[in-house]
Amino acid sequence: MTLAAPSPDLRAEALGLFARKRLFALGVPLLVLAYFAYIFVSFDMAGLAGRARPDNARILLSDTVSFKTHVTRDNRTGVISAAIEGEAKGKYPDGAVPDWVTLYGTDADVRLDDGTTVKFRGETVTVAVPDYGSVVLRSAGGDIEMTLPGEGVPDWISASATRVSLTMPAGRVQVTRSKSEVFRYEAGWELFFFTLDSPFYGRSLGDLAALAVSADPVVPGKANIVAMAEDFWTNKMWRHSDVAWALFETVLMAFLGTVGAGLIALPLAFLAASNFTPGRWIRFGFRRVFDFLRGVDGLIWTLILSRAFGPGPMTGALAILLTDTGSFGKMFSEALENVDDRQIEGVQSTGANTLQRHRFGVMPQIMPVLLSQLLYYFESNTRSATVIGAIVGGGIGLLLTQAISTQKDWEEVSYYIVLIVLMVMAMDALSGWVRRLLIRGNADGR
Amino acid sequence: MPELAYGGPPRDRPRDLRTSYLRDVQQRRLYSGLLFAILALLLISGFTLADERNAGGFWDGLAKLFDFPTELIAEAFEKSANLPVHLLHYLPSLLETVNIAAASTLIGALLATMLSLLATRGLARWPVLIPLFRRAMDIMRAVPEVVIALVLIFVLGGGPVAAMIAIAFHTTGALGKLFSEVNENADLRPVEGLTSVGSTWLQRMWFAVVPQVAPNYLSYGLMRFEINIRASAILGFVGSGGIGYDLKNAMSWGTGRYDEVAAIFILLLGTIIAVDQLSSLARNRLVRGTL
Numbered sequence: 237m238t239l240a241a242p243s244p245d246l247r248a249e250a251l252g253l254f255a256r257k258r259l260f261a262l263g264v265p266l267l268v269l270a271y272f273a274y275i276f277v278s279f280d281m282a283g284l285a286g287r288a289r290p291d292n293a294r295i296l297l298s299d300t301v302s303f304k305t306h307v308t309r310d311n312r313t314g315v316i317s318a319a320i321e322g323e324a325k326g327k328y329p330d331g332a333v334p335d336w337v338t339l340y341g342t343d344a345d346v347r348l349d350d351g352t353t354v355k356f357r358g359e360t361v362t363v364a365v366p367d368y369g370s371v372v373l374r375s376a377g378g379d380i381e382m383t384l385p386g387e388g389v390p391d392w393i394s395a396s397a398t399r400v401s402l403t404m405p406a407g408r409v410q411v412t413r414s415k416s417e418v419f420r421y422e423a424g425w426e427l428f429f430f431t432l433d434s435p436f437y438g439r440s441l442g443d444l445a446a447l448a449v450s451a452d453p454v455v456p457g458k459a460n461i462v463a464m465a466e467d468f469w470t471n472k473m474w475r476h477s478d479v480a481w482a483l484f485e486t487v488l489m490a491f492l493g494t495v496g497a498g499l500i501a502l503p504l505a506f507l508a509a510s511n512f513t514p515g516r517w518i519r520f521g522f523r524r525v526f527d528f529l530r531g532v533d534g535l536i537w538t539l540i541l542s543r544a545f546g547p548g549p550m551t552g553a554l555a556i557l558l559t560d561t562g563s564f565g566k567m568f569s570e571a572l573e574n575v576d577d578r579q580i581e582g583v584q585s586t587g588a589n590t591l592q593r594h595r596f597g598v599m600p601q602i603m604p605v606l607l608s609q610l611l612y613y614f615e616s617n618t619r620s621a622t623v624i625g626a627i628v629g630g631g632i633g634l635l636l637t638q639a640i641s642t643q644k645d646w647e648e649v650s651y652y653i654v655l656i657v658l659m660v661m662a663m664d665a666l667s668g669w670v671r672r673l674l675i676r677g678n679a680d681g682r
Numbered sequence: 683m684p685e686l687a688y689g690g691p692p693r694d695r696p697r698d699l700r701t702s703y704l705r706d707v708q709q710r711r712l713y714s715g716l717l718f719a720i721l722a723l724l725l726i727s728g729f730t731l732a733d734e735r736n737a738g739g740f741w742d743g744l745a746k747l748f749d750f751p752t753e754l755i756a757e758a759f760e761k762s763a764n765l766p767v768h769l770l771h772y773l774p775s776l777l778e779t780v781n782i783a784a785a786s787t788l789i790g791a792l793l794a795t796m797l798s799l800l801a802t803r804g805l806a807r808w809p810v811l812i813p814l815f816r817r818a819m820d821i822m823r824a825v826p827e828v829v830i831a832l833v834l835i836f837v838l839g840g841g842p843v844a845a846m847i848a849i850a851f852h853t854t855g856a857l858g859k860l861f862s863e864v865n866e867n868a869d870l871r872p873v874e875g876l877t878s879v880g881s882t883w884l885q886r887m888w889f890a891v892v893p894q895v896a897p898n899y900l901s902y903g904l905m906r907f908e909i910n911i912r913a914s915a916i917l918g919f920v921g922s923g924g925i926g927y928d929l930k931n932a933m934s935w936g937t938g939r940y941d942e943v944a945a946i947f948i949l950l951l952g953t954i955i956a957v958d959q960l961s962s963l964a965r966n967r968l969v970r971g972t973l
Binding site for chain 1: 785
């Protein structure tokens with residue numbers, strides 16, 4: 237036992253170490269917690285509940301999974317019309333209405349899914365709500381008169397002298413002086429494939445498949461499948477061609493920025509690497525240039541460039557190019573400093589000149605690093621290009637900000653978000669695939 | 683490649699070796715040449731296309747490239763007396779931008795730790811769900827911050843919280859992938875040791891895995907913090923608080939008020955460079971293992 241007895245200060249040291257570790261293990265979470273408490277106060281999270289607009293969230297969600305059809309009676313002209321999302325692009329032709337509307341000249345009956353019926357009779361709108369009764373609204377002349385079946389106004393009716401609105405699960409009725417409207421909600425994204433003016437609208441999938449292979453053309457002089465593709469591509473509501481173009485533009489920005497930066501950074505990296513450029517001041521200068529390009533953030537470059545080049549994809553591409561030239565220059569010059577000299581000496585011993593030495597002694601060594609960085613940045617720049625597009629006005633970022641700023645095309649916003657996520661994941665998969673291909677190719681000696 | 687000279691198939695006779703080598707080299711050069719030609723073609727046609735779609739042309743813009751910076755610097759010098767006041771005035775916004783970045787990095791790192799542990803073979807609490815957690819991280823990583831920020835601004839009304847959540851979401855995915863690579867290299871023996879004494883999953887993770895991976899986590903977290911400061915400045919420009927929002931306003935006032943833009947540029951640049959330097963210093967120390 238005497239041999240193994242620990243000296244008192246070793247024991248104290250160990251205990252001290254334990255105490256310090258314990259303090260650390262307790263202290264770090266406490267610090268993090270304290271920081272979150274500070275953030276909670278400084279970001280005014282308590283006041284967030286007041287500022288948040290849950291009704292907006294509800295609109296967003298319900299718009300994403302459903303669409304609404306407006307049936308509108310213009311109180312000045314007395315004309316009843318129907319339009320999907322109330323947009324001119326989704327308007328039913330004059331006299332035509334969806335099958336849940338029955339037209340009697342200037343009068344109409346509208347049926348909602350929950351059994352509610354809305355009857356337009358001249359200036360009078362009668363809403364028959366199941367389990368409640370009939371609400372009669374008259375908008376003759378000045379104020380709107382409302383007759384309810386029972387005492388008191390239920391909370392799903394909001395009424396004032398100029399505007400009455402009834403909110404029901406399957407739809408909404410709104411009467412103002414100028415017009416009476418019924419909004420009917422249905423699940424899905426209407427008109428996603430074909431708009432109302434297309435002969436293919438409203439057909440079932442089987443029907444369309446049969447048409448696609450059938451010989452007699454719906455549109456004279458065009459094969460059905462071509463006509464379908466054309467109608468889909470030029471869909472005015474969802475603008476598939478514009479969206480595809482915007483996605484392409486975003487990828488283009490990322491591609492031009494990344495590859496351009498790689499091409500510019502490679503020769504400059506030689507000038508910043510200590511084993512290729514003996515001049516200390518030249519090296520120092522180029523390194524600071526890289527730091528400057530990288531440090532002046534993409535945001536600042538975007539702003540400066542958009543002043544000179546105006547909005548558009550090239551401005552975005554150049555902003556990515558400038559920032560990445562800095563990053564690539566730094567990384568490439570570090571890779572160059574780590575190359576194996578023996579390979580270069582080997583090439584030199586065959587009497588190669590400088591260019592040949594670089595081509596056959598250096599490039600094969602740094603190529604894998606270079607390509608894999610390039611591919612990695614390409615994927616990450618696709619994401620950046622979305623943000624930069626939102627600022628400079630190009631690509632899918634622009635479409636997204638436009639759709640959000642209208643504050644009503646939420647199904648389009650969701651559509652774009654899904655497309656952006658798919659685009660980034662596709663780029664990720666593509667860059668991973670190419671990287672594996674190149675690495676395997678190198679291993680095989682090809 | 684030179685090593686081909688030694689790695690040819692054994693059935694080749696020495697005489698054929700040379701011809702087959704030359705043939706291979708030629709083929710390789712042809713492929714590389716073709717690849718470069720395609721790349722160059724894509725690059726040139728891409729730039730031409732982007733140039734056409736741009737509001738201003740490339741060559742016109744190139745001539746005007748230095749107009750704005752010159753104006754900016756000239757005005758900043760002209761009103762250099764105002765500069766300290768502006769710098770002080772925008773300091774709180776800068777703090778907000780840094781706070782957004784820091785809070786979102788912390789939240790993202792905490793969530794990424796959980797997700798990555800759940801998605802690592804050998805450590806996962808529910809091994810069946812590993813693919814689910816992996817896909818979740820892939821999707822979170824693929825969502826650009828601006829997308830979530832724009833939607834949240836609509837729901838929460840502007841302010842730093844929207845940006846914080848948006849950046850934290852993306853950070854969770856990005857760090858989760860890196861963290862799970864670190865986890866895969868963790869030594870499993872401490873975990874088995876703790877299992878043998880009947881510890882819970884959380885205890886195993888906290889006492890056996892986290893001490894091993896913490897330095898690498900910290901290093902990746904710091905790197906992410908650098909990235910997130912830039913992201914939070916950009917998101918401010920799109921509409922959610924911080925110095926980016928002030929920058930947008932200052933830009934919109936136009937000529938004559940560029941001294942404020944200059945002040946914001948100085949603050950932003952200084953912060954980014956300072957954080958870059960500090961974090962690379964700290965990361966170097968972490969990698970060398972002296973905490």
